[in-house]
Amino acid sequence: xxxxxxxxxxxxxxxxxxxxxxxxxxxxxxxxxxxxxxxxxxxxxxxxxxxxxxxxxxxxxxxxxxxxxxxxxxxxxxxxxxxxxxxxxxxxxxxxxxxxxxxxxxxxxxxxxxxxxxxxxxxxxxxxxxxxxxxxxxxxxxxxxxxxxxxxxxxxxxxxxxxxxxxxxxxxxxxxxxxxxxxxxxxxxxxxxxxxxxxxxxxxxxxxxxxxxxxxxxxxxxxxxxxxxxxxxxxxxxxxxxxxxxxxxxxxxxxxxxxxxxxxxxxxxxxxxxxxxxxxxxxxxxxxxxxxxxxxxxxxxxxxxxxxxxxxxxxxxxxxxxxxxxxxxxxxxxxxxxxxxxxxxxxxxxxxxxxxxxxxxxxxxxxxxxxxxxxxxxxxxxxxxxxxxxxxxxxxxxxxxxxxxxxxxxxxxxxxxxxxxxxxxxxxxxxxxxxxxxxxx
Amino acid sequence: xxxxxxxxxxxxxxxxxxxxxxxxxxxxxxxxxxxxxxxxxxxxxxxxxxxxxxxxxxxxxxxxxxxxxxxxxxxxxxxxxxxxxxxxxxxxxxxxxxxxxxxxxxxxxxxxxxxxxxxxxxxxxxxxxxxxxxxxxxxxxxxxxxxxxxxxxxxxxxxxxxxxxxxxxxxxxxxxxxxxxxxxxxxxxxxxxxxxxxxxxxxxxxxxxxxxxxxxxxxxxxxxxxxxxxxxxxxxxxxxxxxxxxxxxxx
Ligand SMILES: Nc1ncnc2c1ncn2[C@@H]1O[C@H](COP(=O)(O)OP(=O)(O)OP(=O)(O)O)[C@@H](O)[C@H]1O
Ligand SMILES: [Mg+2]
Numbered sequence: 001x002x003x004x005x006x007x008x009x010x011x012x013x014x015x016x017x018x019x020x021x022x023x024x025x026x027x028x029x030x031x032x033x034x035x036x037x038x039x040x041x042x043x044x045x046x047x048x049x050x051x052x053x054x055x056x057x058x059x060x061x062x063x064x065x066x067x068x069x070x071x072x073x074x075x076x077x078x079x080x081x082x083x084x085x086x087x088x089x090x091x092x093x094x095x096x097x098x099x100x101x102x103x104x105x106x107x108x109x110x111x112x113x114x115x116x117x118x119x120x121x122x123x124x125x126x127x128x129x130x131x132x133x134x135x136x137x138x139x140x141x142x143x144x145x146x147x148x149x150x151x152x153x154x155x156x157x158x159x160x161x162x163x164x165x166x167x168x169x170x171x172x173x174x175x176x177x178x179x180x181x182x183x184x185x186x187x188x189x190x191x192x193x194x195x196x197x198x199x200x201x202x203x204x205x206x207x208x209x210x211x212x213x214x215x216x217x218x219x220x221x222x223x224x225x226x227x228x229x230x231x232x233x234x235x236x237x238x239x240x241x242x243x244x245x246x247x248x249x250x251x252x253x254x255x256x257x258x259x260x261x262x263x264x265x266x267x268x269x270x271x272x273x274x275x276x277x278x279x280x281x282x283x284x285x286x287x288x289x290x291x292x293x294x295x296x297x298x299x300x301x302x303x304x305x306x307x308x309x310x311x312x313x314x315x316x317x318x319x320x321x322x323x324x325x326x327x328x329x330x331x332x333x334x335x336x337x338x339x340x341x342x343x344x345x346x347x348x349x350x351x352x353x354x355x356x357x358x359x360x361x362x363x364x365x366x367x368x369x370x371x372x373x374x375x376x377x378x379x380x381x382x383x384x385x386x387x388x389x390x391x392x393x394x395x396x397x398x399x400x401x402x403x404x405x406x407x408x409x410x411x412x413x414x415x416x417x418x419x420x421x422x423x424x425x426x427x428x429x430x431x432x433x434x435x436x437x438x439x440x441x
Numbered sequence: 442x443x444x445x446x447x448x449x450x451x452x453x454x455x456x457x458x459x460x461x462x463x464x465x466x467x468x469x470x471x472x473x474x475x476x477x478x479x480x481x482x483x484x485x486x487x488x489x490x491x492x493x494x495x496x497x498x499x500x501x502x503x504x505x506x507x508x509x510x511x512x513x514x515x516x517x518x519x520x521x522x523x524x525x526x527x528x529x530x531x532x533x534x535x536x537x538x539x540x541x542x543x544x545x546x547x548x549x550x551x552x553x554x555x556x557x558x559x560x561x562x563x564x565x566x567x568x569x570x571x572x573x574x575x576x577x578x579x580x581x582x583x584x585x586x587x588x589x590x591x592x593x594x595x596x597x598x599x600x601x602x603x604x605x606x607x608x609x610x611x612x613x614x615x616x617x618x619x620x621x622x623x624x625x626x627x628x629x630x631x632x633x634x635x636x637x638x639x640x641x642x643x644x645x646x647x648x649x650x651x652x653x654x655x656x657x658x659x660x661x662x663x664x665x666x667x668x669x670x671x672x673x674x675x676x677x678x679x680x681x682x683x684x685x686x687x688x689x690x691x692x
Contacts, residue, residue: 388495393532394542396492397602398520398550407545411536411585 018153021070025156027127031135038143039153045146057331057363058302060147063271064245068217070154071185074100078180083108085178085210092424094174094204101180102187102218103157117167117199123158123190134160138192140223140251145275147247151221154188158220161203165196165227172202172233172422177220179244181213192223195230197255202233202422207268209241216241218269220248228255228282234262235425237432240269242297249275254314256282260289263420265413265429266301267294267436273301278316279308280342287316290416292429294409294436295328295360302331307349309342312372318349321416323409324360325440334379335367342372349379354386354412356405406437443508445470445641446491446610452501453483453490453666460486462666463502468610471638475652475677476645478663479685484645485529487663488614492526493519506610520546521553525608527599529615529645534586539598542586543568547605571604575631576624592619600631611635612643617651629654649681664688 018039025035047067050059074082082100086108090096097120098108104122111120126134138160143149159175179187193203207218218240226232240246246269254260266272278287293301307316322330330353338345353362366379386408394404413433420426446468453461460483468474476484490497491504493516504511511519534542548558559567572582575597587595596616603611613632617625632642632655644655652660652674660676661668662685669688670676 389532390534392494392516393528393534394546395516396494396520396526396528397542397546398517398553398606399546400517400549401515403545403549404517407537407542408534411534414536 017067017069021154024070024073025154026124031127034139035153038149041143042146042149042153045149048146054145054304054333057329057333057365058273058300060271060273063300064217067150068184068186068215070156071101071187071216072183073103074105074180078182079105079107081180081210082178085208086176089176089206089208091172091174091204091428094172096174096176097159098176098178099157099159099189100178101185102189104159115167115169115171117164118169119162119164121160123155123160123192126160130160134192137194137223137225138190141221141249145249147219147273147275148221148249151188151190151219151249154186154219155190155221156188158189158191160192161194163193163195163199163201166198167196168198168200169202172204172425174204174206177205177207177218178210179208179213179216179218179240180210181216181241184215186217186219188219190221190223193232194225195227195232197227197229199227199230200232202425203235204425204428205234205236207238207240207246209244209268213241213244215243217245217247220246222248222250224250224252224260226252226254226258226260229257230255231259232261233421234260235420235429236262236264236274237429238264238266238268238272238274239432240272242268242270244269246272248273250277252276252278253281254279254285254287257284258282259285260287261419261421262288263290263416263429264303265292265294265417265432266303267432269301270298271300273304275304277306277308280311280314283311283313285314287314288419289316289318290419291320291332292413292416292433293322293324293330294413294433295323295330296325296440297328298326299328300331301329302333304331304333305335307334307336307347309336309338309345309347312341312343312345314342315346316348318351319416319419320351321413322351322353322362323356323413324353324362325356327357327359329360330362332363333365333367336369336377336379338370338372338375338377340371343374345372345375345377347375347377351381352412353383354409355383356386402440409437410434444468444505445507447505448487448491448502449504450502451487451490451499451504453486454498454500455486455496459500460666461490464663464667466661466668468641468643470609470641472659473636473642473644473655473657475657475660476643476663477647477660477677477680482663483666484663485614488526488612488643488645491612492516492524517549518553520606520608521550523609525603525606525611527596527603527611527613527616529618531587531595531599533588533590535588537586539582539584539586540568543602543605546602550606568605571601574634575601575604576627577601593621593624596620597624597628600628604631604635607635609640610643611640612645614645615647616644617646617648625651626654649677652677662688
């Protein structure tokens with residue numbers, strides 16, 4: 001089976017991959033109908049290209065060319081391979097939930113002895129036999145975005161996590177996406193995290209590849225609903241293999257007096273896009289989103305955030321740091337909308353890019369749309385090279401050029417990493433950054 | 442005996458302007474040399490060229506360090522071989538913790554010399570000792586490198602590094618500027634403690650006062666990119682009395 005999913009510029013014939021894959025996708029009836037509509041929407045649009053405003057820096061037709069066929073479900077060998085990979089990515093003190101080639105792997109996951117108030121199921125289970133409300137929440141994404149539409153049509157599995165009202169979990173949950181990539185293929189996942197009122201949890205997501213994984217595409221999506229007075233800490237590390245693509249979307253809604261602290265770092269994947277819509281639905285809530293890109297070679301990484309201040313008295317902070325070496329290309333698009341009723345909004349966005357070579361590129365597109373008059377909003381952006389006088393000071397003290405650069409790069413991204421509250425997870429992010437720095441040395 | 446540092450007829454340009462016009466200076470192990478001279482005469486330029494700062498074009502002459510061509514070496518190589526410059530204006534490096542910087546630098550130098558790296562406890566012990574002798578509070582070491590340090594604290598941090606790295610050539614570029622009387626004495630004591638038969642110091646200063654604390658073997662007067670007069674420690678007293686005007690024409 002080698003099916004081309006997208007209409008490409010070259011006019012290659014489109015086979016109906018959805019028809020081919022349909023039997024393997026969970027859900028029937030209404031769900032199947034929604035998938036079909038989503039696939040139609042995708043098919044009409046095809047892969048996004050630079051003439052679409054939202055994708056002008058990230059032309060997937062040029063960067064990805066085509067959508068690969070659906071990955072086969074992991075067999076025993078793939079699971080074994082994944083288990084080896086998992087060992088290198090275990091995070092102390094977390095509860096692991098593992099997806100292998102887009103399929104939930106109960107044997108590699110820790111689903112026994114769940115805390116009271118915590119429920120974990122696979123997406124497949126929920127789509128096949130879940131309640132209607134959960135199912136509709138899983139279809140909350142706007143399919144006018146072609147990559148969301150494709151994901152909606154093809155989502156194969158994922159984890160559905162519910163934290164009941166009043167449940168504050170001390171143990172973080174770690175969702176590990178492992179691609180074994182025995183053949184070049186695409187993985188489609190969707191997960192959901194729902195926190196009731198007065199709840200709290202920490203969610204870590206890692207995207208990793210098993211040794212020798214072939215070119216693969218990880219298409220992921222995440223629905224997050226944070227109840228009143230609840231808090232979610234979220235860390236996302238994209239460490240996919242150098243040939244992989246990672247296209248991920250998130251929709252987040254916050255109730256009143258809720259708190260969402262999210263950190264994302266992309267050091268892997270040849271092409272990646274993370275698009276997140278964060279909406280305030282209740283007053284007195286706060287969002288901190290921090291991001292780091294560490295790119296080299298010909299890597300392309302795009303972070304596109306949409307912060308929707310729909311109600312008054314909420315605050316958002318966006319801090320983004322990009323480091324690009326060689327011919328890498330980092331993109332940050334941050335759109336903040338303050339709707340007419342959203343008085344006393346406090347929204348700030350600061351992005352800084354560090355270019356380590358003349359051919360590296362960083363694009364930054366901030367957009368503020370403010371329809372309320374009593375607000376504090378601001379954004380700032382800088383792009384530059386490493387400071388020569390600081391480099392010289394360090395070298396005069398005995399550090400090699402690479403060591404001096406590493407120290408300054410760590411300091412540069414440190415401000416964003418510092419935002420991670422949990423010590424172990426902050427160390428995890430630091431370790432990931434150091435791995436990247438050592439690999440370039 | 443081989444000289445530690447030999448600067449021979451050095452000519453240096455910065456952005457198409459010649460700053461040093463044939464400067465010579467020889468420093469032997471165990472000696473302390475003072476360099477004095479008016480603003481803009483090229484003292485810091487000389488120290489930067491010795492340390493290997495980019496942006497300077499050497500158009501003539503040479504610098505030998507322990508008999509080797511210093512100008513061929515990268516700045517970190519020079520540091521590992523024992524060249525240390527205490528900067529006139531130390532930079533602030535936000536986000537790089539002082540302790541982490543000190544350890545990385547010390548171990549990089551040791552590694553380059555083929556020596557074993559310090560263990561964490563040994564390193565901490567050493568830093569604490571040196572910091573204590575220089576009256577540097579632990580709190581300063583927990584901050585980013587020089588971040589939020591007062592002018593005097595930055596200078597003390599330079600002396601701390603010098604004591605830690607134990608270089609064979611110490612160049613101190615106006616270490617006395619910005620130091621109050623007590624801090625000056627403490628810093629000078631720190632420098633004097635490092636005096637040894639196989640280590641040399643080059644002390645750049647505008648003030649004779651420093652030389653009461655760090656007593657030089659030789660004093661050189663620089664003017665317009667050259668050494669125009671050399672003598673013993675009395676030359677500094679003479680300068681204090683008569684100023685630099687007498688040398689302006691000589692250059
Ligand atoms: N990067 C540069 N570009 C242009 N001119 C420079 C540069 N660096 C130094 N100079 C010039 O070279 C001359 C010597 O400067 P230098 O800093 O070496 O003097 P100095 O003797 O250390 O002075 P001071 O006593 O004020 O510290 C000055 O005229 C200065 O303006
Ligand atoms: Mg000077």
